[in-house]
Amino acid sequence: xxxxxxxxxxxxxxxxxxxxxxxxxxxxxxxxxxxxxxxxxxxxxxxxxxxxxxxxxxxxxxxxxxxxxxxxxxxxxxxxxxxxxxxxxxxxxxxxxxxxxxxxxxxxxxxxxxxxxxxxxxxxxxxxxxxxxxxxxxxxxxxxxxxxxxxxxxxxxxxxxxxxxxxxxxxxxxxxxxxxxxxxxxxxxxxxxxxxxxxxxxxxxxxxxxxxxxxxxxxxxxxxxxxxxxxxxxxxxxxxxxxxxxxxxxxxxxxxxxxxxxxxxxxxxxxxxxxxxxxxxxxxxxxxx
Amino acid sequence: xxxxxxxxxxxxxxxxxxxxxxxxxxxxxxxxxxxxxxxxxxxxxxxxxxxxxxxxxxxxxxxxxxxxxxxxxxxxxxxxxxxxxxxxxxxxxxxxxxxxxxxxxx
Numbered sequence: 001x002x003x004x005x006x007x008x009x010x011x012x013x014x015x016x017x018x019x020x021x022x023x024x025x026x027x028x029x030x031x032x033x034x035x036x037x038x039x040x041x042x043x044x045x046x047x048x049x050x051x052x053x054x055x056x057x058x059x060x061x062x063x064x065x066x067x068x069x070x071x072x073x074x075x076x077x078x079x080x081x082x083x084x085x086x087x088x089x090x091x092x093x094x095x096x097x098x099x100x101x102x103x104x105x106x107x108x109x110x111x112x113x114x115x116x117x118x119x120x121x122x123x124x125x126x127x128x129x130x131x132x133x134x135x136x137x138x139x140x141x142x143x144x145x146x147x148x149x150x151x152x153x154x155x156x157x158x159x160x161x162x163x164x165x166x167x168x169x170x171x172x173x174x175x176x177x178x179x180x181x182x183x184x185x186x187x188x189x190x191x192x193x194x195x196x197x198x199x200x201x202x203x204x205x206x207x208x209x210x211x212x213x214x215x216x217x218x219x220x221x222x223x224x225x226x227x228x229x230x231x232x233x234x235x236x237x238x239x240x241x242x243x244x245x246x247x248x249x250x251x252x253x254x255x256x257x258x259x260x261x262x263x264x265x266x267x268x269x270x271x272x273x274x275x276x277x278x279x280x281x282x283x284x285x286x287x288x289x
Numbered sequence: 290x291x292x293x294x295x296x297x298x299x300x301x302x303x304x305x306x307x308x309x310x311x312x313x314x315x316x317x318x319x320x321x322x323x324x325x326x327x328x329x330x331x332x333x334x335x336x337x338x339x340x341x342x343x344x345x346x347x348x349x350x351x352x353x354x355x356x357x358x359x360x361x362x363x364x365x366x367x368x369x370x371x372x373x374x375x376x377x378x379x380x381x382x383x384x385x386x387x388x389x390x391x392x393x394x395x
Contacts, residue, residue, distance in 0.1 A: 073361075076310075078296035081359040084314040087292045238316070238358035 054210055054224060059280060062223035062288060065214075070235070074287035082164060082233040082285025085157075085240045089165025092158060098149025104162075107146065115169035117176070120282050123271050125182040132186050132267050136163050136242065154261035160240045164231045167284035175228060175282060177275045186264075190272025193265060199256030208250075220289075225250075226277040227270060229286025240285065243270060291315060291386040295376060300393045301368035309340065309348075310363040313378055313386060319354040335380035338362055343372040352380075368394045 063071065073079050093104045093111055108114040123132040126141070133141070139162055140151040152159035177183075194205045208217070209225035216222070230243040237245075244266045248258040259265045296310040313335070320332025332354065340348040348364050360378075375389040 076296075078294045078310055079312060079361055081312060081314070081361070083294060084292040084312065084359060087294075235357070 052210060053276070054213070056279070059224060059226070059277065061226055061228055061280060061283065062221075063229070063283060063286065065221045065223065066287075066289065070287055070289055074283070080233065080285060080287055082231070082240055082287065085161045085164045085231070085233075086168050086285060088157065088161035089163070089168075092162050093165055098143065098147030100146065100148045102147055104142065111165065111169055115166045117170050117173045119163075119167035119284065120170040120173045121176045121178050123183075123267050123274070124178055125180050131264065132183055132271055134243075134267050134270050135166060136244075137262065137267075139163060139166065155242060155245060160231050160242065163242065164240060164285050167231065167282070170282040171284055173282050174279050175274055175277050177271070177278055183271060186268045187271040187275055189265075190268035190270070193269055194272055199251065199254035201254050203254045205250065225273070226280055227273040228277055228280045229283040229288065231284065232286040232288055234288045236289065243273075291378070291384070293376070293378075293386060293388045295388055295390050297374055297390045297392060299391075300395065303368060303370075303394050305368045306365050307368050307392075308363060308365055309374065310361070311338075311340075311376055311388075312359060312361045314359055315378070315380070315384070317352075317354075317356055317358045317360065321354065333381045333384075335360060335378050335384060337377075337379045339377045340364075340366075341375045341377075342366060343370060368392065370394050 063074065066074075073081075077083050090111075096103045096106070105111070119135050122135040122138065124138075125131070126133045126138075136152075136154060136159055139159065143149045143151050152162070194209075197204045197207075205225065208222050213222050213224045227243050230246070231240050233240050234246075244261055247266055247269060248261075251258045291314050293311065293313040295312075296308075298307050301307050315335050316333065317335065318330055318333040320330070320334075322330045324330040334354060334356070335352050338348075338350045338352065338360070339346060347366050350362060352360060371392060371394045373389050373391055375387065378384070378386045
């Protein structure tokens with residue numbers, strides 16, 4: 001059962017509208033986007049929609065549709081605010097932590113070599129848990145199992161920093177989901193979630209990202225919805241955020257109930273999104289409007 | 290500690306106009322937002338940015354609540370002599386950060 005998403009912020013807590021919505025960073029545009037999601041739902045109930053996967057050669061990163069200024073920001077490592085988080089991540093990589101008193105670097109050495117291409121193939125199947133895990137969950141497994149330290153909270157500054165630093169080492173690499181049969185049923189779950197209608201607006205992810213990409217939703221160009229830049233710096237957020245934060249945003253826009261961070265449904269969606277974007281170039285840390 | 294990224298050419302010709310780019314991590318909390326339980330989030334911003342070139346002030350900016358998080362400030366100057374460019378950001382709650390870079394002018 002899906003509850004009303006209206007009045008809930010992206011963390012699922014009830015929000016009181018600020019006295020000046022236009023002054024609250026991000027708040028105004030979130031309301032606008034929720035309203036425009038609603039208009040689209042109306043349009044989509046009036047036309048028959050056929051969900052078809054995007055042909056490989058027509059796939060494009062949201063980067064291609066960004067304004068020149070946003071592209072310049074992503075392209076210049078001294079102008080991309082995501083790189084500030086990467087610097088924090090690099091410091092964490094070298095910092096000893098937990099009861100074991102070892103740093104990530106003590107076991108993995110130079111991240112530029114050991115972490116190259118790693119994020120490009122996540123999520124992977126973790127036999128000890130008998131389920132797939134994403135890169136954040138892998139980092140937390142190393143925290144708890146290898147360092148005997150407390151796990152980082154999802155979306156915390158430290159988790160974003162370390163995952164940005166690890167994922168930077170895949171920048172420029174093609175997304176390469178592993179050919180692992182154990183992942184197949186989970187990826188199928190992700191595909192089903194992507195194609196199923198949900199929320200009060202009765203929309204599916206595919207209706208926007210497969211069928212209507214390139215069109216406008218109010219001021220936004222509907223992107224194909226690829227996971228190739230995460231964690232990334234979003235101007236609306238005024239901060240770095242994970243792929244799951246993005247997925248929560250879209251679910252709240254659809255007025256569906258967002259899952260908890262780390263939920264198996266999100267990992268399944270990540271698996272499907274990575275497979276759907278296979279071969280596309282990793283841009284972490286990307287910039288998005 | 291606030292992270293900062295500075296982009297200044299390592300070398301320049303005397304009299305050349307050079308671009309200086311600075312980026313610093315700061316959430317620039319405007320003081321106008323309402324947090325959980327309807328309580329106002331107090332203002333916390335960078336108020337002043339100053340750049341000195343071999344000790345002489347060459348650029349100063351005052352920042353206000355409407356400036357986005359992680360302020361990116363870029364400006365030009367004329368390369369006059371080899372030496373040091375120093376950058377200083379100060380703001381609410383005793384915020385202070387300093388960075389410096391060297392430049393060779395031939």
